[in-house]
Amino acid sequence: xxxxxxxxxxxxxxxxxxxxxxxxxxxxxxxxxxxxxxxxxxxxxxxxxxxxxxxxxxxxxxxxxxxxxxxxxxxxxxxxxxxxxxxxxxxxxxxxxxxxxxxxxxxxxxxxxxxxxxxxxxxxxxxxxxxxxxxxxxxxxxxxxxxxxxxxxxxxxxxxxxxxxxxxxxxxxxxxxxxxxxxxxxxxxxxxxxxxxxxxxxxxxxxxxxxxxxxxxxxxxxxxxxxxxxxxxxxxxxxxxxxxxxxxxxxxxxxxxxxxxxxxxxxxxxxxxxxxxxxxxxxxxxxxxxxxxxxxxxxxxxxxxxxxxxxxxxxxxxxxxxxxxxxxxxxxxxxxxxxxxxxxxxxxxxxxxxxxxxxxxxxxxxxxxxxxxxxxxx
Ligand SMILES: [Zn+2]
Numbered sequence: 603x604x605x606x607x608x609x610x611x612x613x614x615x616x617x618x619x620x621x622x623x624x625x626x627x628x629x630x631x632x633x634x635x636x637x638x639x640x641x642x643x644x645x646x647x648x649x650x651x652x653x654x655x656x657x658x659x660x661x662x663x664x665x666x667x668x669x670x671x672x673x674x675x676x677x678x679x680x681x682x683x684x685x686x687x688x689x690x691x692x693x694x695x696x697x698x699x700x701x702x703x704x705x706x707x708x709x710x711x712x713x714x715x716x717x718x719x720x721x722x723x724x725x726x727x728x729x730x731x732x733x734x735x736x737x738x739x740x741x742x743x744x745x746x747x748x749x750x751x752x753x754x755x756x757x758x759x760x761x762x763x764x765x766x767x768x769x770x771x772x773x774x775x776x777x778x779x780x781x782x783x784x785x786x787x788x789x790x791x792x793x794x795x796x797x798x799x800x801x802x803x804x805x806x807x808x809x810x811x812x813x814x815x816x817x818x819x820x821x822x823x824x825x826x827x828x829x830x831x832x833x834x835x836x837x838x839x840x841x842x843x844x845x846x847x848x849x850x851x852x853x854x855x856x857x858x859x860x861x862x863x864x865x866x867x868x869x870x871x872x873x874x875x876x877x878x879x880x881x882x883x884x885x886x887x888x889x890x891x892x893x894x895x896x897x898x899x900x901x902x903x904x905x906x907x908x909x910x911x912x913x914x915x916x917x918x919x920x921x922x923x924x925x926x927x928x929x930x931x932x933x934x935x936x937x938x939x940x941x942x943x944x945x946x947x948x949x950x951x952x953x954x955x956x957x958x959x960x961x962x963x964x965x966x967x968x969x970x971x972x973x974x975x976x977x978x979x980x
Pocket of ligand 1: 656657658659660661662663664665666667668
């Protein structure tokens with residue numbers, strides 16, 4: 603077992619990170635880890651943070667590894683924002699943390715999960731700290747693409763670019779690590795479009811599979827205005843259930859893992875020194891839950907996009923594997939009933955809805971507008 607096990611299909615991409623663990627020559631103070639959503643950039647950052655703290659270079663099982671991965675390590679600070687932009691005060695707080703030497707670990711590691719959400723002014727404040735960091739401080743910045751962060755930051759960081767793993771690599775991971783049936787593994791890897799976290803959850807939770815099916819089926823059921831409004835409300839409700847189910851399971855797992863590594867049984871009273879670590883974990887979980895709701899809706903839109911992508915492929919007669927093989931008959935009906943221009947219009951409506959959600963428009967309003975646009979032209 604190793605902290606890198608979950609960073610799938612990126613052996614070459616993460617080689618510089620692995621080389622830097624334990625080698626001062628390959629180490630640097632600022633890293634920029636880029637990759638599309640689902641490529642595992644924040645996971646790679648946490649794995650690197652854990653490997654830097656671990657005595658065995660990232661065994662995945664010791665207390666250092668587990669607390670670093672879960673976000674509870676005293677010398678690993680994670681900034682995962684649920685806001686559209688990271689505030690200048692948040693960055694100032696991080697900089698002051700970055701100034702202090704590690705309390706117990708080997709490195710002071712600061713992970714900024716959404717470095718693309720900084721304004722130029724905030725980036726400039728951060729730049730000073732990245733240029734002259736204390737000797738044991740490492741900044742790990744994550745962003746979808748290198749051009750999403752200020753050029754000044756980019757030029758002073760070492761860039762590690764992740765890619766979307768191949769669906770076969772994701773399926774293989776599910777088979778070997780999670781014991782998933784090969785047919786199901788392949789189906790969910792395709793449905794998740796190689797997003798490892800989503801694929802794993804679809805494989806493990808039949809409820810999650812049913813909710814995804816429901817989302818994909820919604821689009822084919824919209825005929826009139828009434829259907830569209832109902833479909834939007836359903837989509838919000840299904841997504842909220844999904845976010846809740848997903849965070850509850852993960853929160854409990856993380857809490858138990860942390861309590862175990864701290865040597866405390868669940869239910870027993872924790873000494874104050876340990877309580878702070880549990881509190882930090884809970885704060886991270888709360889922030890994540892807020893964010894998860896938006897991510898799940900975004901995911902629902904991705905699922906719908908995959909449906910229309912399949913419809914377009916069918917209309918074009920393209921010889922490609924369908925992402926939603928299980929919905930083939932629906933897809934073929936939709937392809938026959940509409941034109942390619944209709945399908946493109948629907949795909950546009952989906953990307954507009956995604957932009958609106960990212961801009962903090964009320965989810966229900968954004969989805970109603972989207973569902974109305976998905977109505978078949980008569
Ligand atoms: Zn370890």
